Amino acid sequence: MAMETILFGALADASRLRMVELLRHGPLTVGEIAARLALRQPQASKHLRVLLDAGVVNVEADANRRRYLLRGEAFRALDGWLAAYLRLEDDRMARLADYVGGLHPGACRRGRTNEQDE
Amino acid sequence: MAMETILFGALADASRLRMVELLRHGPLTVGEIAARLALRQPQASKHLRVLLDAGVVNVEADANRRRYLLRGEAFRALDGWLAAYLRLEDDRMARLADYVGGLHPGACRRGRTNEQDE
DNA sequence: CATAAACATTCCTTGACAGGAATATTCCCT
DNA sequence: AGGGAATATTCCTGTCAAGGAATGTTTATG
Numbered sequence: 001m002a003m004e005t006i007l008f009g010a011l012a013d014a015s016r017l018r019m020v021e022l023l024r025h026g027p028l029t030v031g032e033i034a035a036r037l038a039l040r041q042p043q044a045s046k047h048l049r050v051l052l053d054a055g056v057v058n059v060e061a062d063a064n065r066r067r068y069l070l071r072g073e074a075f076r077a078l079d080g081w082l083a084a085y086l087r088l089e090d091d092r093m094a095r096l097a098d099y100v101g102g103l104h105p106g107a108c109r110r111g112r113t114n115e116q117d118e
Numbered sequence: 119m120a121m122e123t124i125l126f127g128a129l130a131d132a133s134r135l136r137m138v139e140l141l142r143h144g145p146l147t148v149g150e151i152a153a154r155l156a157l158r159q160p161q162a163s164k165h166l167r168v169l170l171d172a173g174v175v176n177v178e179a180d181a182n183r184r185r186y187l188l189r190g191e192a193f194r195a196l197d198g199w200l201a202a203y204l205r206l207e208d209d210r211m212a213r214l215a216d217y218v219g220g221l222h223p224g225a226c227r228r229g230r231t232n233e234q235d236e
Numbered sequence: 237c238a239t240a241a242a243c244a245t246t247c248c249t250t251g252a253c254a255g256g257a258a259t260a261t262t263c264c265c266t
Numbered sequence: 267a268g269g270g271a272a273t274a275t276t277c278c279t280g281t282c283a284a285g286g287a288a289t290g291t292t293t294a295t296g
Contacts, residue, residue, distance in 0.1 A: 002132060009130035013254085014123050024203060030273060043255060045274055064263045064272050075203040082200065085142060085193040131284085148243060161285065163244055182242050182293045 004081055007074060010054030015039060016047045020056065020070065027060070027069035122199055125192060128172030133157060134165045138174065138188065145178070145187035 011017055018037050022028060028036075034044035048068055051057045055074045060067040129135055136155050140146060146154075152162035166186055169175045173192045178185045 002135060005130060005132050005135055008126045008135070012123060012127035012130040014120060015254090017120060017123055017126070020203075031271090040256075041273070042257085042275080046254085049274085066273065070203065072203070075200060079197075079200055079204055082193060082197055085138075085188065085190070086197055133284090149241095158286080159243070160245080160287085164284080167244080184243065 003077075006054050007056070007078065010050050010056055013047070013050075015043070016051055019044075019047060019051065023057065023068060023070045027067045029062075029065045029067050031065065033068065121195070124172050125174070125196065128168050128174055131165070131168075133161070134169055137162075137165060137169065141175065141186060141188045145185045147180075147183045147185050149183065151186065 011020065015037060019033055022033060022036060030041060030044050030048065033039070033048070034041045037044070039047075048057065051068075052059065055071055057068045058071050060069065129138065133155065137151055140151060140154060148159060148162055148166065151157070151166070152159045155162070157165075166175065169186075170177065173189060173195075175186045176189050178187065
């Protein structure tokens, strides 16, 4: 099965998506996640397992407890996949340049366009 | 259920993902899609129905046949959702400014950052 | 008007997945 | 060493979704 399919499958669940939203603010242990989402610990562990297998999160073993944290690489991969479809409308580029230009006023040099296709 | 969950669920299937990849090159009819993906027509119709409900595609009725095409709005929504997670690393912004700057050399004015959060 | 083409929808069956309860494992503390 | 906390895993069950086959619906064509 395709790489993206697994990633989308991992995110295609309400509880797991809430987990990801939670972890956006920083790493959390299983117990903390279960508590904040009103889940029972086994279900939390199982969902985290799916997210782990999909490469969405990582684990850091801290003695008794395990700290889960978001894995930026997965989101960057998704962004790369998405780029091909966002090119369908070019006007987006103007707004994007506007946005990024506001963050990095001095970064307006020209470069290669970082393309990869099927 | 959350909006994103439905979208991810629609993309969390190998056949549907292949359909999306196909439609990236332009609109196609059900028969064409079924033929190129070696699917039977009913399954193709069912999968397209899911993509339609999720807002991934649109339909244009052309007499006997129906032409399906990608709906950019869905991908832009995904991109908006993704933006919050890509901000985890700032270095991406530099590369993005580089990329966009190459496409729009004169678009480097400053603007608002278009934020929305939970 | 009858027939065929292009889709959509239904019914049925099977496999995958989520939730619950219980259990196993690892680690800290006294 | 014993007990308890934190986490992972297993078993079981119900539900949902995918695939197959058949059928319904609309539109063009002879």
